[in-house]
Amino acid sequence: MIVINPNVFGASNLDGRVREYVSRVLSERQLFRHRSDGVPSWNSKFERLLADWTGCGAVALSSGTAALRVALxxxxxxxxxxxxxxxxxxxxxxxxxTSLGAIPEPVDVTTALGIDVTDLRRRLNSDVRAVIGVHVRGQMADLSAVAQFLGARGIPLIEDACQAMGASCDGRPAGSVGDLxxxxxxxxxxxxxxxxxxxxSRRPELVTACARYADLGAIRDDTGLPDWDDERAMLGENCRMTEVQAAILCAQMEDLRAVLAQQRDLRDQLRAVITERGVVIATSADPSGDSASHILILARDHDHARLMRESMAADKVVGGIIWDRPYYCFQAFRRAGLAPEQLGVLAAPTAERLAPRLVAVPISPGLKLTQVEELGTAITTAYFHPASVAGIGEGR
Ligand SMILES: Cc1ncc(COP(=O)(O)O)c(C=O)c1O
Structure with missing residues (x-):
């Protein structure tokens, strides 16, 4: 089915320079980042672009999950x-x-989906080795107080900005607030x-350690050859990015500023249309810094959220319930004994209350300003669906 706002962002930009850069990689037949001829790799070009964007050192890797493993x-x-x-x-x-044999414990969120510092204080003990904060669907959470609190105690903060490339909070780019x-x-x-x-990461020693660990712990010479006898070599794993991936990302990165400006403009117009008609949206710590990849609607309850999704789908508008429950409610975690009560820790009530209600509507880069009204009408119609209208406004 053709929809007005497909959940497609970077993948809508695969022509022009993307094809040109990828075809350069293919014609050079150099798919691996470590090359013997001294020519800078696409990986290193992409890392430089990321460093310029975030004000941090950067390491390109094979996936967000691999990057989380390396960071941990x-x-x-x-x-x-x-x-x-x-x-x-x-x-x-x-x-x-869990992939490292470590034990995840939940920490609750605020209504703006950042880590709740009060809950963090309550849960912190000497067994806790690191903390992961998350930015949801282009809305960067304010983790500055969390970073300060953990920094004073020497506990690393890992910012999971997998959904927030391009977002910022109070001028600080997503990914640059935590240690990693x-x-x-x-x-x-x-x-x-x-x-x-x-x-x-803002810390060069961590950037070097990540790059090394993700390259099977090797020390490489100028010709790209690995050495595991060097005293700096370590045991690692392979989480490297290919040159094809890096070339695609270099090209998309060149357009990122313009794409974000367009998404923010569309989001502002859409937000004005729907909030004027009474639709409730989720709180954002810094709306001007959101990447505006999505607008997050706060439904009254899970049934309302499901009804909204169906109603919007009938109008060819994509609206997804992001994750309908905290991660630990999935059976895979329960079977592994990782639910809060199995671990003897507290559950996360705010996350449990918000998760079933949050509906994310993509602001696709290809949208036209003339389609904002159409999108706004579909969202409003869904929100005030006759089957759900009684009681709207309760339970916020
Ligand atoms: C919040 C969050 N963390 C981690 C990941 C994992 O990233 P990847 O799919 O690149 O492994 C994702 C990807 O969807 C994500 O949304």
Whole structure:
């Protein structure tokens, strides 16, 4: 079915320079980032673009999940450690923890979907090795107080910015607030190479450690040859990005500023249309910094959210319930003994209350300003659907 606002962002930009750069990679037949001829790789070009964007050092990697694993390892997490994970997130944030044999524990969110500092204080103990905060659907959470609190205690903050490339909060780019920021370039992301990820950090020693760990711990000489006898070599894993991925991302990155400006403009107009008609949207810590990849509608309850999704679909508008529950409610986590009551820790009530109600409507880059009214009408019609209208406004 053709929809007005497909959940497609970076993947809508695969022509022009993307094709030109990819065809250069193909004609050079150099798919691997480490080359012997001294010519800068596409990976290193992309890392430079990311560094310019975030004001951090950057390492290009194979996926957001791999980047989370690398970040956790470099943060010192190993088997048996506990990691506090923002309860309202994609399962990958918690599964990166379990993949290292460590134990994810939820920490609750605020209504703006950042980590709740009061809950963080309550949960922190000497078993906690790191904390993962998450930015949801282009809305960057304000993690500055969390970063300060953890920094004073020497506990690393990993920012899962997989859904927030291009977003900022109070002028600070997503990924640059924590000790390590993690990005994803999977198919549905703001920059998309099918799979792909990165780590950014203001701390050069962490950037070097991430690059090394993700390159099987090797030290490389000027010709790209690896060495594991060097005293700086370590045990690592392979999480490298290919040159094809990096070339795609270099091209999309060149257009990012313009794409974000367009999305923010569309979002502002759409937000004005729907809020004027009484639709309630989720709180954002800094709306002007949102990447505006989505607008988040706060439905009254889960039934209302489902009804909204169906009504919008009938009008050819995409609106998804992001994750209908905190990650630990999925059976895969329960079966592994990782639900809060199984771990003997508290659940995350705000995340449990908000998750079933949040409906994300994509602001696709290809949208025209003339389609905003159409989108606004579909959202409003869905929100005030006759089957759900009684009681709207309760339970906010
Ligand atoms: C919040 C969040 N964390 C982590 C990931 C994992 O990224 P990837 O799919 O690149 O492994 C995603 C991807 O969808 C995500 O949305």
């Amino acid at each position: 390892r470099v943060a010192g997490v190993s088997a048996g450690d506990r990691v506090l994970v923002s309860a309202y997130t994609f399962v990958a944030s918690a599964m990166a923890v 920021g993690v990005l994803s370039f999977q198919q549905n992301k703001q920059l998309a190479s099918g799979e792909g990820g990165a780590i950014v």
